[in-house]
Amino acid sequence: MIMQSTCLVGYYKGKCPNNCTDVEAIVRSSVTSQFGLDPTIIPQLIRLQFHDCFVRGCDASILLDGNSTEKTATPNLTVRGFNVIDRIKFAVEDQCPGVVSCADIIIMAAREAVFLGGGQFYNVTTGRRDGLISLESDALALLPHANISISDSIATFASRGIDVPDMVTLIGGHTVGFARCSSFKDRLYNFNNTGQADPTMDTLLVTVLKQTCPQNSATNNIVNLDQNTASANTVDNSYYQQIKINRGILRIDQEIDLDFQTSPTVRLLAYSNVIFNAQFAAAMFKLGAVNVLTEPLGEIRTSCRSINHPPPPSR
Ligand code: HEM
Structure with a gap:
């Protein structure tokens, strides 16, 4: 099922402890400084959005560490940029703790990458929530392989x-x-x-x-x-x-x-x-709207690599 995003442009305005904090500017500044050290973050961040949005929607499920998570699926073994996202998340949490989803960070970071790479700047919607599930089998089934027809x-x-x-x-x-x-x-x-x-x-x-x-x-x-x-x-x-x-x-x-x-x-x-x-x-804007989770679904992760509240073990 395709669920169109009900997110808004500028969703985070006024949502941080300091009313004036500009989340998109924090992301921009982090991506720009990392780009100065490593220009290859451009392809890393663009591909990351694609591989996230294609599996369970744009919910940052690709970022979760663990056995048999999406990250461990063959098409994702060559995906880079996880550390780039960690650094952005760290900068965002510093000024706006517990508010900004990793799913939105992927989308905002990819937008900055397109622009820094010489492409066109575009508005992004925000308000996505982070998913709780990440399965290798999903990524294997849903991502196009190198030889796809x-x-x-x-x-x-x-x-x-x-x-x-x-x-x-x-x-x-x-x-x-x-x-x-x-x-x-x-x-x-x-x-x-x-x-x-x-x-x-x-x-x-x-x-x-x-x-x-x-x-x-x-x-x-x-x-x-x-x-x-x-x-x-x-x-x-x-x-x-x-x-x-x-x-x-x-x-x-x-x-x-x-x-x-x-x-x-x-x-x-x-x-x-x-x-x-x-x-x-x-x-890229349309890709960012694929199967987005909005409240009350999902959560806002504290660390992009793990969910906040693991479900109780099943008997
Ligand atoms: C049928 C569709 C696609 C297939 C089969 C495909 C496949 C691949 C493969 C096999 C690689 C090289 C992996 C490696 O050898 O390291 C790659 C790299 C890449 N793909 Fe795709 N891709 C597809 C669509 C897309 C889309 C839609 C985007 C972005 C919107 C994208 C962005 C990238 C980027 C930026 C890289 C370079 C990553 C890097 O340098 O780290 N691809 N893709």
Whole structure:
């Protein structure tokens, strides 16, 4: 079921001990200072929102530590940014204890990441509550795996109320960050069990990637998802321009340019950075509204890594 957010822009105004505390400004300041030390927090925070919102909704369930929680599921083993969120939470708790949810912190932090990365600033709604449940099995079942087909991807986004143009726009998150060889190696050596490289990948790119990802090497090197080196850590439309010249890294990256349902959006976004930035901001906003928990559901966690009130053990 898709529950639209009943959250409000500026929900935290006047809710902290000091009436004037600006929670969004605290998040901004923390993200900005962490960005100064490590610019790769941009892809970390954008991906974190996606992986949180896709499993049980945007409820910070991805942040919970423990055995067999979402964090332990294969697609989440490469998710980064948990420490970044801890530091933001610490700064927020210092001035506004027990009030701001970790779920909202993920959304506010991703917004700052998009902006710091060169994308468009957008308003976010707040008032989400933190979930009490985090299961590895949910994450395994609900997150798209590296080799997902275009039709499965469309279906999985549709089940969260996200249509095809918004899906294509959100996958544009791959304008920043990297992938490990293990996430696309089959495209270089044994695409669809053919023993050959994926014929839809630019042959020069295949050659270069084979050097970074040797067939029988256990080393799992990384490559930029946006193959335009000048903007690999910038939120812009160059990712779409790259896939239009067959330089997509993951199978889904290339397939969105090849399928008739998705290629018109790729063409539009490759054409205009202004349109991409506006659409990406709008799509992140929509992603942030997937299955949100609002009062009286959920809680406001004190630590983003554990729930406040564990349920009594079942007999
Ligand atoms: C069908 C959809 C998607 C699939 C199959 C997919 C898959 C992947 C894979 C396999 C990686 C590389 C993991 C690794 O090897 O370390 C990755 C990275 C990334 N993904 Fe996606 N993704 C999808 C959609 C999205 C969406 C919707 C967003 C954001 C809104 C997103 C944002 C990112 C970012 C920013 C990274 C780089 C992370 C980093 O550098 O730490 N992805 N994705």
